[in-house]
Amino acid sequence: MIQDREELLHYGREMIARRLTTGSGGNLSVCARAEKRILVTPSGMEYLSMTPADMVACDDRGTVVEGGRRPSSELGFHVALYRHRADIGAIVHTHSVYATTLACLHREIPPVHYLVGFAGHKVPLAPYATFGTPALADAIIGTIGSSNAILLANHGLVAVGPDLKSAFNVAEEIELVARIYYQTLLVGDPKILSADQMDEVLLKFKDYGRQPAAGESGK
Ligand SMILES: [Zn+2]
Structure with a gap:
């Protein structure tokens, strides 16, 4: 799990470097x-002063099994998401x-740009609930469907x-789309892609992410 600790720290710092958080x-x-292990960032620590040892290991119910730090205050919705969707890593x-x-x-966020496909057909909105509460986890589980x-x-x-690199890419691409959508709203009337157009995008994304197996032409 030491590799996971280093990877978490790496992407935590990337969140700062790429201005996804402060x-x-x-x-x-x-x-x-x-x-049955979840490794999560600690609560209230700056990413730039964390070390791999500060990451907190929990069981699949969110009980801390290793690490001297308090886990993120949002551990509850992380646990709920892993339980809700077997494809989430x-x-x-x-x-x-x-x-x-x-x-x-x-x-x-509607499909205002094809990169919404990183999430799915759209990016849904979970209703408001106080941070760190079971109500927030319920709001997310009740809304996320199959979206990324x-x-x-x-x-x-x-x-x-499925892994940190993918989840981080989704966060970064959706932030770009959010910016584009916001800007189009300022200027006028954004043109939204149809469900059929997004079906085509999602099909291509599937192909794009797939490496040709031995014997395939790789076209
Ligand atoms: Zn938050």
């Missing part, structure tokens, strides 16, 4: 399902500015993926 905002985790939660702006307007990203009203963004 200070100690947001949090990240990875889940090793076979071992990592979670990145940010307060990135444009996604959060839309979340404060209670606007979900969800806005939290008056709060921020949650991105998920």
Whole structure:
């Protein structure tokens, strides 16, 4: 799990470097399902002063099993998401500015740009609930469906993926789309892609992420 600790720290620092959060905002985790272990960033620590040893290991119910730090105050929704969707292996939660702006307007993100496909057909919006509460976990579980990203009203963004790199990419791409959507709203009337157009995008994304197996042409 030492590799996971280093990876969490790396992407925590990337969140700062790529302006997806500031200070100690947001949090990240990875889940090793076979071992029923969740590794999560500690509560209230600045990413730039963390070390791999500060990451907190929990069981699949969120009980701390290793580490001297308190886990992120949002561990509850991380645990709930891993339990809810077997395809999730990592979670990145940010307060990135444009996604959060839309979340404060209670606007979900429609397919205004094909990169919404990183999340799915759209980025849904979970209703407001106080941070760190079971009510927030319930709001997320009740809204996320099969999406890889969800806005939290008056709060921020949650991105998920099979691994940390994927979840981080989703967070970064959706922040870009959020900015584009916000800017199009300022100028006028954004043109939204149809469900059929997004179906085509999602199909291509699937192909794009797949390496040709031995014997395939690789076209
Ligand atoms: Zn938060």
